[in-house]
Amino acid sequence: MTSAAARARRESIVALAQDTGLAGVDELSAHFVVSPSTIRRDLALLTADGRLARTYGGAMALTAPAETPLHRRTGEATKAKRAIAALAATRIAPSAAILLDAGSTVAALARALSGAVEGVSVTTPSLSAVLELTGADGVHLTCLGGHYRPLSHAFVGPLAEAALERMTFDAVFLGTDGVSPEFGICEADAEQIRLKELMARRSHRVYVLAHAAKIGAAPFHAWAPWQPGWTLVTDTAADPAQLDALRARDVEVLLAEPAVD
Missing domain, CATH: 1.10.10.10 (Winged helix-like DNA-binding domain superfamily/Winged helix DNA-binding domain)
Structure with missing residues (x-):
């Protein structure tokens, strides 16, 4: 019984x-x-x-949760995202060529970059990042084309992948819907993950930006496995056990301290 x-x-x-x-x-x-x-x-x-x-x-x-539209995610964990963006920006050198992924935390990095780094070249599939950097002083901006995903305000698919195959970058800053020490980083569909993996392969350094609530979360079933030398940038509220498991997989962990009112 x-x-x-x-x-x-x-x-x-x-x-x-x-x-x-x-x-x-x-x-x-x-x-x-x-x-x-x-x-x-x-x-x-x-x-x-x-x-x-x-x-x-x-x-x-058996049934994955629905993907949350970007405009709703933008209002979540705003202090943590700003702190993560500020810390990530310190890893960008003047005149660097960088790649910005889609997502609200990466869009916060784009906002932090405006006027903060001299002569940086930014390539992105994200309309949110493009809008943040339009007219920014000292930024050379390139937008990847492709199939538009309204939920993420970004372009994916073969056209975006073909363009990436002809470029290289000093660093890429990836967003994600979840972070697992075992599986890697996840997204809602295979096209998004395919693009992230290609972004990572074309970049010298790989940074994953994810606030604490995403560490240990696995809301979807499309995954990009961790590779040696990747860096996770998260905030100090992240589960220490999850972070230790990531470090054991040779993932560098950077912790940002959100502002206190």
Whole structure:
């Protein structure tokens, strides 16, 4: 007979998987203070009931959460995003050639760059970044074309990829919907992830900008794996255990301190 505690735990596992997209055995074991074998039995039962789908090392929700439009994300964690943007800007040298991804945190970096770095060349698929830098002194601006995604206010697809194949950059600053030590960085669809991976390959340094709520989150199922030498720029509210797991994968971690009112 299944106990009430076990039933409640399994309902919580389903809820966590729906919130984050993925649920790992080790994370669930620590969260519920039960053995990994107990979690594996829970996942097996939930999979048999058709409520989760098994993955290597865990399970995932059968239905991914809806992607939030960029204009709604822009108003979230604004202090953390400004602090992350300010810290990331210190890694940009005068006259550098940089690549800015889509996303609200990267758009905050574009805003921070205006008039702050001399002679920088910026290439981006993001209309938000273009609007932030239009008319900015000392910025040479190039916009990648392609298929327009209204949810992210950015261009993706073969045309953007073809243009990137003919360029190289000193650094790229990537946005993301979630950060996992195990899986990498995630986005809502494969086109976005394909573009991020190509951006990273064409750049000497790779920076991932993500505020604390995204660290350990896995809302979608399209992933770009971590590569040695990448840098995560996040804020001081991020989970220390998640950050330690990232460092163990040779990811540099930079912590920004949001302003206090």
